[in-house]
Amino acid sequence: MLSNQQIATIFSNIADMLEIMGESKFRFLSYRRASETISELPRDLAAYVEDGTLEEIPGVGKAIADKIRELLHTGQLAYYEKLKTQVPETLVEVMKVNGVGPKKAKLFWDQLGVTTLTALQEAAAAGKLRDLPSMGAKSEAKILESIAALSRQTGRFPIGRVRPTAEAVLKELMTVEGALEGTLAGSLRRGKTTIGDVDILIASESSAPLMERFVNVPRVARVLGKGETKSSIETDSGLQIDLRVLKPSQWGTALQYFTGSKEHNIRIRELALAKGYSLNESAFTPVDADGSIIPDAPKVTCAREEEVYEFLGLPWIPPELREDSGEIEAALQGKLPNLITRADIVADLHMHTTWSDGTLSIRGMAEQAIQRGHRYICITDHSRSLGVANGLSIERLMQQHEEIQQLNEEFEGRITILHGTEMDIKADATLDFPDDVLAQLDFVIASLHVSLGQPRAQITDRLLAAIHNPHVDLIGHPSARYVPDREPVDADWDAVFDAAAKTGVALEINSNPRRLDLDAPYARRAIELGIPLCINTDAHSPTMLDDLTYGLTVARRGWVTAQHVLNAKPLPEFLTWARARGT
Numbered sequence: 001m002l003s004n005q006q007i008a009t010i011f012s013n014i015a016d017m018l019e020i021m022g023e024s025k026f027r028f029l030s031y032r033r034a035s036e037t038i039s040e041l042p043r044d045l046a047a048y049v050e051d052g053t054l055e056e057i058p059g060v061g062k063a064i065a066d067k068i069r070e071l072l073h074t075g076q077l078a079y080y081e082k083l084k085t086q087v088p089e090t091l092v093e094v095m096k097v098n099g100v101g102p103k104k105a106k107l108f109w110d111q112l113g114v115t116t117l118t119a120l121q122e123a124a125a126a127g128k129l130r131d132l133p134s135m136g137a138k139s140e141a142k143i144l145e146s147i148a149a150l151s152r153q154t155g156r157f158p159i160g161r162v163r164p165t166a167e168a169v170l171k172e173l174m175t176v177e178g179a180l181e182g183t184l185a186g187s188l189r190r191g192k193t194t195i196g197d198v199d200i201l202i203a204s205e206s207s208a209p210l211m212e213r214f215v216n217v218p219r220v221a222r223v224l225g226k227g228e229t230k231s232s233i234e235t236d237s238g239l240q241i242d243l244r245v246l247k248p249s250q251w252g253t254a255l256q257y258f259t260g261s262k263e264h265n266i267r268i269r270e271l272a273l274a275k276g277y278s279l280n281e282s283a284f285t286p287v288d289a290d291g292s293i294i295p296d297a298p299k300v301t302c303a304r305e306e307e308v309y310e311f312l313g314l315p316w317i318p319p320e321l322r323e324d325s326g327e328i329e330a331a332l333q334g335k336l337p338n339l340i341t342r343a344d345i346v347a348d349l350h351m352h353t354t355w356s357d358g359t360l361s362i363r364g365m366a367e368q369a370i371q372r373g374h375r376y377i378c379i380t381d382h383s384r385s386l387g388v389a390n391g392l393s394i395e396r397l398m399q400q401h402e403e404i405q406q407l408n409e410e411f412e413g414r415i416t417i418l419h420g421t422e423m424d425i426k427a428d429a430t431l432d433f434p435d436d437v438l439a440q441l442d443f444v445i446a447s448l449h450v451s452l453g454q455p456r457a458q459i460t461d462r463l464l465a466a467i468h469n470p471h472v473d474l475i476g477h478p479s480a481r482y483v484p485d486r487e488p489v490d491a492d493w494d495a496v497f498d499a500a501a502k503t504g505v506a507l508e509i510n511s512n513p514r515r516l517d518l519d520a521p522y523a524r525r526a527i528e529l530g531i532p533l534c535i536n537t538d539a540h541s542p543t544m545l546d547d548l549t550y551g552l553t554v555a556r557r558g559w560v561t562a563q564h565v566l567n568a569k570p571l572p573e574f575l576t577w578a579r580a581r582g583t
Helices: 004-020 025-039 045-050 062-074 078-086 102-112 117-125 137-151 159-173 186-190 208-214 248-259 262-274 305-311 327-332 362-371 394-410 456-467 493-503 520-528 542-557 571-581
Strands: 181-185 198-203 220-226 230-235 240-246 277-279 284-286 376-379 416-424 443-447 474-476 506-510 533-536
Touching: 004 025, 004 062, 004 078, 004 102, 025 062, 045 062, 102 117, 117 137, 159 181, 159 186, 159 198, 159 208, 159 240, 159 542, 181 186, 181 248, 186 198, 186 248, 198 248, 208 230, 208 240, 240 248, 248 262, 248 305, 262 277, 262 327, 362 376, 362 394, 362 542, 394 416, 456 474, 456 493, 493 520, 506 520, 506 542, 520 533, 520 542, 533 542
Parallel strands: 198 240, 376 416, 416 443, 443 474, 474 506, 506 533
Antiparallel strands: 181 198, 220 230, 230 240, 277 284
């Protein structure tokens, strides 16, 4: 049976192929929205079919639902196979090149017969693209640069794809009798944006039943190895997962060791040696002055991870900080930050509704936000230039304002709905709405969506133009990256951060697991400069509101505390900040 991700990929490919063919926006967007929703579902599509709720999934109407059933029952889709006879499927890969959209992909196909990445690279290297309409030598060079960037991708997986799979496997294993404690470890526990492979640790006195269940979990493509205490599998998506079963008495040392990072663990072992012990995944072992193990000396085992750090005279260090980026020094000095948590977040200030390209109404998003404990939200549908996302004209923006006022009367005491916009920073560095319109909004986000391949000077000027506008409150997903398909824009980040620090404009940590933008090092730089941050979901559907956990992970990796985050502030305090921005 096809996985959710495989079906989502098919629908995404259909959307791209329809767009290349010049089909209506409604047709290709319906497949794209379905793809995005399916990729984020917490359950297998087969479960929705079984309980009769398939068409209740946002973005899944009768036509899409019928295609899902066909894929689940037959493993293929007749409509998709027919499309592949009209549009080469490999053109979808060509569109992954930054700067190559559907129109250019079709242009290269029609004019040069280019249908693959290799053919595109050869055509660009031979100078065959520059004379085509809307091209030129610079555009050709940028395409070559983008292809090179694609080739540097390492086969690592975005955390948003890995975490749900890993959590499902762990949940399955924890139902095995004798499984006492279990967790994800490695780079996934540390919250890195991309993951190479997954480490699962389980404490148990009996490993055999766990190993047997592990090599038979759903979606195993290959068993890479099966042993007494360690086994490895590869899933149908190519992800490697390793399971280690540990004695409960060694749980703490093993968890610390297998969480990493390598650099952090080197520092930890140095501290252990300074106390006269070597440290591995099992125990602290006494050593003499030259580092040799002392025979028959009693070892120190740790059943809890906290005990490892206590033994070294340190407070427990949160996994997200374990990158040897100053956390050891901060711990020794008693200066570890009190990292932000989910309990600190009281609002979401970036979300989309059916007014633009979202799947729920304003009312629906408000109700979903209430369920998640938010005290206020901001509706930030796209602005007029982003036609592909059904961006709002000024007239529609004002109509939306009236609806929000009415809903605030209805929701009084339950949640407050603020009115904002996610406004395009246009290619010429102008903003999509005039100042007199922006002045009427509670909160203004300015974001890059188009012309992302411009030279550094132009990209920087666009960001600075938005930052220096007194009505702009937040720069949304500042680098415009899309993990792993689109690299960050080339900007002078020192200039951008300097301007944000001087003007007080906030920067966003976008929680969409394909964005996670700002990345952690930039978030840390922002708080060092006193730049306010927002951790938003950029939700286009109710399930995306739960992506907040990914943004929080980025923030924690960036040493962010609640005091640095705007949507951790009570509403009166936030409104005071926002109103001061426009003065």
